[in-house]
Amino acid sequence: MSLSASTFEIIRPVPNTITDESEISVVVKVADPEATEIVILDAKGHEFHRKIQKNKAVYCQSLKAIMGNNTLSVVSYKGSDVKESKTVSVYYRAEVFAGFQEAPSGYKKILFHTDKDEQLCKSCHKMLQSAAQHIVPDNPEDSTCYQCHKNLVNRAKAHAPAVNWTCTECHTGQVGEYGSDADRKSKYSAPDPIMDRCFDCHENSKANWFARKSEHGPVRDGRCNRCHNPHSSDELFFLRKPIWDLCTTCHAEKASGAHVISSFVRDSSHPTRGKPDPARPGRELVCSGCHDPHGSEGIYLLRSKGNTAFSVCVRCHQK
DSSP states (O other): OOOGGGSEEEEEHHHHHHHHSSSEEEEEEEEEEEEEEEEETOOOOOEEEEEOOOOOOOOEEEEOOOOOEEEEEEEEEEETEEEEEEEEEEEEEOSSTTTOOOOOOTTTTTOOHHHHHHTTTTTTTTTOSSSTTTTTSSSSGTTTTHHHHHGGGGGSSHHHHHHHHHHTTTTOOOTTTTHHHHHHHHHTOOOOHHHHHHHTTTTHHHHTTTTTSSHHHHHHHTOGGTOOOTSSSSSGGSSSSHHHHHHHOOOGGGGGGGTTTTTTTTOOOSSSSSBOTTSSSSBBGGGTBBBBBSSSBBBGGGGSSHHHHHHTTTTTOOO
């Protein structure tokens, strides 16, 4: 159906696109002067009502995504009568969530922030980025990014650059070695690998981690955001999942717990969760109780030095 014969057009998201974050921005252009309201529905059926205003054609809404496929709906009304309804599908993929690591065939990543797309927003939004980095807005709502992306910091623990809306500290427009073609078309892509941006603030960690004997793959590759969410998280250290669940996403063979002593004591196992951690009172035993996920002076990323594991064992088993 052509735009002239339609009451509205869904500008973003483009059908069958991919998102790597839990937020979807919907942009709708209304063409019918008789339309009085549009209703935008997220994947769970939550409704967001927008009254049509005179001399205003473009309306936007940020939605929270669910993992996997999100079918979004937009309905236009004239009074109480439905004039038109359209749907669009977006796939929320996440590298550390089994079953959702890859989008189905036919889906692609299309980012919004190009000069052409931003023309739609300028009547309501100031689309210029801050002229000076490192400057924290007095009020979050003063940030160019806040109105559309505020949901990114709604989790329990928010990362300082995100909650202070100094977004261009990380979203530099650079792409990096692992960047996609879609990233190259966006004004505010963050480089992949992201580590150099992280080390701008965490400079002490750089010298510490890379002086160690053994390295963890994501650290070696500079991809901090594989394990950490750079915006916010409900978990410790801005992790994308609880520690044990995160580690066993890649190291599924360790999930039984038998890996600790099964090599020399048959039919025995060692817990890897669900028990108090004797070496760290008040905390539950998890993988990071014995292993350092960033790097180690010992073998197997253990929190020890040398070529044996016993110095870690005696932290809990002193007799």
